[in-house]
Amino acid sequence: MAAMLPPPPSIEWQPTEMTWRVHRTTGLHILPWSGLRTFGSILRFDHHPAPRNEHPDYGIWYGAASPRSALADAFQSARVIDRHRGDPYVTGLRFTRPLRLLDVSGIGGASWATRVGGNDALDSAPHSLAQHWARNIHLAHDTIDGIVYRGRVAGGTAVAVFERASDAFPARPELSLPLAHPALSDAIDTAAYQLGYTIT
Template sequence: MLPHPPTVDELRDHGIRDTEYAPIPTTGLLWRVHRTTSSHALAWDEFRTFGPVLRFDPHPLPRGDHPGHGVWYGAMDVHGALAEAFQATRTIDRVEEAPYLTGLHPVRDLRLLDVGGFGAGRWPTRVGGTFALDSAAHGITQWWARTLVAAYPGLDGLLYRGRFSGGPCVALFPPAADAFPVRPATSNPLAHPGLQRRLAAAGEALGYTLV
């Protein structure tokens, strides 16, 4: 069970130790699946300001459009990006809403707070929480995200363990915007024939249907 977060002042007092950061260097590759024709479509490098909706949305309540309170979700591998993007149906649909698979290298090193237990630090436990941050109800994890960005306004984002991918995923906050390149390293529609084998392998590994 995940307790409610400490206050903003308490989190500031706890701080973030060097061992509790997960650095993503410029050689790192972040992956994102994004729809391009839906009413909620976003560009590959666009932060979503409408929320809160998903796990680490930092938007204040009530739900709505909150300029300046954006979030960008991605993964450290293709399987992770697909697992999280199609979790609701467990079907990798290559056509509906014209989804793209985009990979990018940050133009500067990112410093993400490790809340997934990937490194030596144990920040969630040290500040009074648990590693249920990656699986608890969205209402409480969003509360943690709001408190985090208020306590650490310069934080690039979080590295967490994807609930469906099981691997490292990222939630980036507005300070990370200057780390996006002018162009992605790769970006193709999922319907591209060259992705067929990669998508099939991901579907097999995840137990997702590919259509």
């Protein structure tokens, strides 16, 4: 399949764009805010080869275009924003160069997934199917830095960044605060209300 994929419609994720991530800072399997996970595959667009294991040459990093979308994805399993377990932080950063991201959800108006025999529902397809597509995208298009898609829970724009974009992470984020920080209380309350999540 990989050799037959047509040239992809890409979105350039500009350094002016803030990208957000909610991440734990204590507990097992902790990565720094800019760390790419090399163990997989686990999540939707993980492109790690089988079997699930440590794959040092394959890294993935997930982010979102808004803090609300980042919160929605991070706490989707229980629909509870837990501000304390794992000492979670919300981190916002700007990449240091444009990222070329393959649009699998029609966000930019094109319909690449349909042209190659799929559809624009990859953002809600079973993980095994989305991972299969991610592996082939990574193999077929070596100039693609990752994937842009719609978050399954909140519907906001999200990104899955491959290891080939590791040079684009800044030395420091624009903002990084614990979710328990008082300055975030109002924003978290609003996000929880909009998402229908509870807060602890």
